[in-house]
Amino acid sequence: MGRLFWKILIALWLTLIGVSIAVGFVIALYNESRAPAPEELASGPRIALMTSAASNALRFGGTPAFEALLADWPRFTRERLFAVDGQGADVLGRTVPAAALARARTLSNEPQQADDSSQDPRRRPTVQIATTPAGQDMLVFIAAPDGVAADRRGPPGRNRPGTIAGVPIPPLLISGVAALVFAALMAWYLSRPIRTLRRAFDRLAQGDLETRVAHEMGKRRDEVADLGRDFDHMAARLSHLVSAQRQLLHDVSHELRSPLARLQVAIGLARQSDMAPDGPTAAAFERIERESNRLDLLVGELLTLSRLEARADAAGDEYFDMLELTEAVLDDARFEAENAGISLRYAQEGCTADSEALVRGRAELLHRALENIVRNALKYSQTGQSVDVMLHCAPQRVCISVSDQGPGVPPGQIDAIFEPFVRLGNAPANGGYGLGLAIAQRAVLAHGGTIVAANRPAGGLMVTITLPLAEGA
Numbered sequence: 001m002g003r004l005f006w007k008i009l010i011a012l013w014l015t016l017i018g019v020s021i022a023v024g025f026v027i028a029l030y031n032e033s034r035a036p037a038p039e040e041l042a043s044g045p046r047i048a049l050m051t052s053a054a055s056n057a058l059r060f061g062g063t064p065a066f067e068a069l070l071a072d073w074p075r076f077t078r079e080r081l082f083a084v085d086g087q088g089a090d091v092l093g094r095t096v097p098a099a100a101l102a103r104a105r106t107l108s109n110e111p112q113q114a115d116d117s118s119q120d121p122r123r124r125p126t127v128q129i130a131t132t133p134a135g136q137d138m139l140v141f142i143a144a145p146d147g148v149a150a151d152r153r154g155p156p157g158r159n160r161p162g163t164i165a166g167v168p169i170p171p172l173l174i175s176g177v178a179a180l181v182f183a184a185l186m187a188w189y190l191s192r193p194i195r196t197l198r199r200a201f202d203r204l205a206q207g208d209l210e211t212r213v214a215h216e217m218g219k220r221r222d223e224v225a226d227l228g229r230d231f232d233h234m235a236a237r238l239s240h241l242v243s244a245q246r247q248l249l250h251d252v253s254h255e256l257r258s259p260l261a262r263l264q265v266a267i268g269l270a271r272q273s274d275m276a277p278d279g280p281t282a283a284a285f286e287r288i289e290r291e292s293n294r295l296d297l298l299v300g301e302l303l304t305l306s307r308l309e310a311r312a313d314a315a316g317d318e319y320f321d322m323l324e325l326t327e328a329v330l331d332d333a334r335f336e337a338e339n340a341g342i343s344l345r346y347a348q349e350g351c352t353a354d355s356e357a358l359v360r361g362r363a364e365l366l367h368r369a370l371e372n373i374v375r376n377a378l379k380y381s382q383t384g385q386s387v388d389v390m391l392h393c394a395p396q397r398v399c400i401s402v403s404d405q406g407p408g409v410p411p412g413q414i415d416a417i418f419e420p421f422v423r424l425g426n427a428p429a430n431g432g433y434g435l436g437l438a439i440a441q442r443a444v445l446a447h448g449g450t451i452v453a454a455n456r457p458a459g460g461l462m463v464t465i466t467l468p469l470a471e472g473a
Helices: 003-034 045-071 075-080 098-108 111-115 148-153 169-205 223-271 280-309 322-340 363-379 436-446
Strands: 081-084 127-131 137-142 318-321 343-349 358-361 386-393 397-403 450-455 461-468
Touching: 003 169, 045 075, 045 081, 045 127, 045 137, 075 081, 081 098, 098 127, 098 137, 169 223, 223 280, 318 322, 318 363, 322 343, 322 363, 322 386, 322 397, 358 363, 363 386, 363 397, 363 436, 363 461, 436 450, 436 461
Parallel strands: 343 386
Antiparallel strands: 081 137, 127 137, 318 358, 386 397, 397 461, 450 461
């Protein structure tokens, strides 16, 4: 997955988790605000009967009757039923919960609310006021059990154990996993067409002008799909323009062949006429013949280049041995090397006397490609220097490297030497038209191989050709 996928995934995931926590926090605050007020006093019909009985005991029998009544009641009632005087002291000397006493005093001032039978008995605290025979007013109530009020109130929801900002941890984990899955699907959906477009741009940059992406966009109807259709329109337009350029180059080159042939025939006939062999007319004809030959060579190279770029001269069904082809090219190049005082050395690696490097394709194209590379190395070499050719046999391929001791190529122009009509500043005056390496590259690519150029550490340029061997070779 690319960087865009992870950016979208993390952003969506964190956003969904943040929203979940925020919503849970708001819900916790709302529930806390709606929670019933804590009850410090016990309430209910049964409690009302108990406080009423205790009040009557105090009213008619005083403290002894109250104490005798508690002795017959359950422990819970004995411990939580209080009779408090005006100073807040229990008649039996027990410690009175301050919150329960304050609540009882508040309700004692609202006797109608406290005794209103229409109230919900589950929420009505029951408080009685009894006057003892001694004339002392006693506040009678039953306090809620220890910790009940605190438990009911509890800590605020957002601070409770097992929660994050008021949201319980298990639901938060479940929502986090669900958010991760959703974010991953959304990130994949958004980044997939971007990756498709990136691969398409790479193929287009490598020269595949038939690349299209609209069919890979599926049923999308968004801006990304529009971008894919725009890419297809651009690729179609580029393909049309390049095809038109190649066709024009081919047509012009082809049309020039006929007048050039007639011109060469006319020159030949004129040279056979009765003219002084050392006269100015003969010299002019020699110059015309030489220039027409150069022009014919240029047209031939242009035709070869246009056919290779149009795949018209792609690999065929011919099988040939690259070892023999290499040796044939070098035999022809040695004459030129000897005349220039350059040593042309050849070596094999990984090959035996019975080795064959069978390649399927067109021997003429690879012969011309290798010849262009070797002649280019000789062209940039000086007298006394050497050109080394190494052929390496491998199980599934054959590699041929041509190294010279010339000036090399500026690092920023290594790839440019395989473009048509490119001539470097250090090219010889008779360096040709810049088509030799361009033809070599396209011929090698047409056979499924690769060609790479690199400067040598000791100086000079090394061009390496790698070709796949024919199946079963």
